[in-house]
Amino acid sequence: MFSRGVVQSTYRSNASLFWKAFRAASAPAITRGTLPGALTTGRRYISVYGYTQAKALVYSRYGEPKDVLRLHKHSISPPHGSQVTLRLLAAPLNPADVNQIQGVYPSKPPFQTALGTQDPCAVGGNEGAFEVIATGSGVKTLSKGDWVVMKQTGQGTWRTHAQMEESQLIKIEDTDGLSPLQISTVSVNPVTAYRMIKDFCEWDWMRSGEEWLIQNGANSGVGRAVIQLAREWGIKTINVVRERKTPEETEALKSELHELGATAVVTETELLSGDFKNMLSGLTRNGREPIRLALNCVGGKNATALAKALSPGSHLVTYGAMSKQPVSLPSGLLIFKNLAFDGFWVSKWGDKHPQLKENTINDVLQLTRAGKFKDIPVEEIKWAWDTDSTALTAGVQETLSGYRSGKGLFKYEGGD
Numbered sequence: 459m460f461s462r463g464v465v466q467s468t469y470r471s472n473a474s475l476f477w478k479a480f481r482a483a484s485a486p487a488i489t490r491g492t493l494p495g496a497l498t499t500g501r502r503y504i505s506v507y508g509y510t511q512a513k514a515l516v517y518s519r520y521g522e523p524k525d526v527l528r529l530h531k532h533s534i535s536p537p538h539g540s541q542v543t544l545r546l547l548a549a550p551l552n553p554a555d556v557n558q559i560q561g562v563y564p565s566k567p568p569f570q571t572a573l574g575t576q577d578p579c580a581v582g583g584n585e586g587a588f589e590v591i592a593t594g595s596g597v598k599t600l601s602k603g604d605w606v607v608m609k610q611t612g613q614g615t616w617r618t619h620a621q622m623e624e625s626q627l628i629k630i631e632d633t634d635g636l637s638p639l640q641i642s643t644v645s646v647n648p649v650t651a652y653r654m655i656k657d658f659c660e661w662d663w664m665r666s667g668e669e670w671l672i673q674n675g676a677n678s679g680v681g682r683a684v685i686q687l688a689r690e691w692g693i694k695t696i697n698v699v700r701e702r703k704t705p706e707e708t709e710a711l712k713s714e715l716h717e718l719g720a721t722a723v724v725t726e727t728e729l730l731s732g733d734f735k736n737m738l739s740g741l742t743r744n745g746r747e748p749i750r751l752a753l754n755c756v757g758g759k760n761a762t763a764l765a766k767a768l769s770p771g772s773h774l775v776t777y778g779a780m781s782k783q784p785v786s787l788p789s790g791l792l793i794f795k796n797l798a799f800d801g802f803w804v805s806k807w808g809d810k811h812p813q814l815k816e817n818t819i820n821d822v823l824q825l826t827r828a829g830k831f832k833d834i835p836v837e838e839i840k841w842a843w844d845t846d847s848t849a850l851t852a853g854v855q856e857t858l859s860g861y862r863s864g865k866g867l868f869k870y871e872g873g874d
């Protein structure tokens with residue numbers, strides 16, 4: 459009904475009639491292409507009659523982010539019923555976001571025309587922190603100024619503004635002492651780390667400080683969360699990282715993870731060396747302190763080495779495949795050591811346990827407020843109203859490049 463470019467000049471002269479007709483005609487659709495009637499001040503479009511001007515990084519086909527992502531401008535109608543209009547605060551760029559755009563990730567948000575794009579599209583990004591800027595009359599739990607995160611992945615977070623149902627959002631009850639970075643990165647990586655440590659091993663809490671976990675990808679967002687949660691819960695950690703270009707850089711990375719609470723940090727080369735067995739004996743008092751859990755996001759030989767380090771009856775949980783190599787396991791580990799091998803996917807887990815997900819987020823934020831959960835390093839990509847799309851898509855393209863100084867993070871600096 460309301461197609462781009464057909465809003466007549468009567469929009470301004472007879473706005474209320476237009477608005478009534480528009481509302482009646484397009485009740486379920488919440489956003490459409492940019493209103494030609496919108497006024498501009500300088501470069502920023504301002505809302506007329508409650509419309510919010512928005513931009514979103516969208517894709518209509520799968521491929522490399524630099525080839526398929528584009529910035530789409532559209533307008534968002536005033537919220538009604540249980541709708542909530544949001545402004546982006548910050549949104550991270552996670553490996554899974556890129557895999558999703560490449561079309562190689564199992565969850566694929568449907569391509570839709572709700573934003574008024576010529577071809578059906580999806581909005582990139584799966585997590586982020588948003589501020590509520592307007593609410594419909596039926597909204598009960600949220601008000602202007604509240605900060606929220608997405609209840610589920612796949613809702614599209616790389617956008618300056620969004621309109622969603624109240625039921626799709628989790629309100630951050632107490633934002634005191636918390637930053638957009640902390641809130642925007644809490645719902646995927648820390649939740650993954652938290653659940654994998656708690657749900658795949660029955661830790662003997664009487665032996666606090668005497669049990670271990672081992673993980674690869676320890677410099678990742680998940681890895682850093684694992685280190686800090688394990689430290690908090692009295693579990694020792696062996697953390698595998700990749701060597702840096704120089705020994706000094708490798709040492710600097712090891713020190714950084716030690717400062718977060720890592721008990722031991724080893725390089726992938728050390729893990730795969732013949733000497734690793736002796737190193738393990740030294741760390742674990744000749745095996746008297748068991749290694750009860752292995753967390754694998756790399757695969758290949760690295761994952762096999764983690765499995766070999768485990769004590770009998772332990773668990774290896776795979777949650778990523780950064781090396782793109784399969785996990786191969788010597789049969790003896792299954793037969794004689796009775797190891798269990800699992801996978802974990804936070805999206806599916808969160809859909810199944812929405813309340814537990816919210817509780818987990820709150821637990822992590824509580825630790826963050828208490829200074830016990832440090833910010834991940836980020837490479838901030840400022841997103842102002844007139845930021846060029848190439849600056850944004852180049853940032854996305856970098857996500858899987860490896861050896862980075864921090865995770866990409868969109869920080870929105872435009873107004874309402």
Ligand SMILES: NC(=O)c1ccc[n+]([C@@H]2O[C@H](COP(=O)([O-])OP(=O)(O)OC[C@H]3O[C@@H](n4cnc5c(N)ncnc54)[C@H](OP(=O)(O)O)[C@@H]3O)[C@@H](O)[C@H]2O)c1
Binds near residue numbers: 552755777782805
């Ligand atoms: N299953 C789930 O529910 C779930 C949830 C969250 C994340 N994940 C997965 O967990 C992994 C980490 O995610 P993140 O967001 O925490 O990552 P991140 O902060 O963006 O960091 C990426 C990490 O991957 C490492 N890496 C990249 N290529 C590698 C390779 N070829 N071999 C070994 N390591 C490599 C990097 O190591 P360097 O520092 O050495 O470059 C870095 O530590 C990803 O695979 C992601 O998809 C899974």
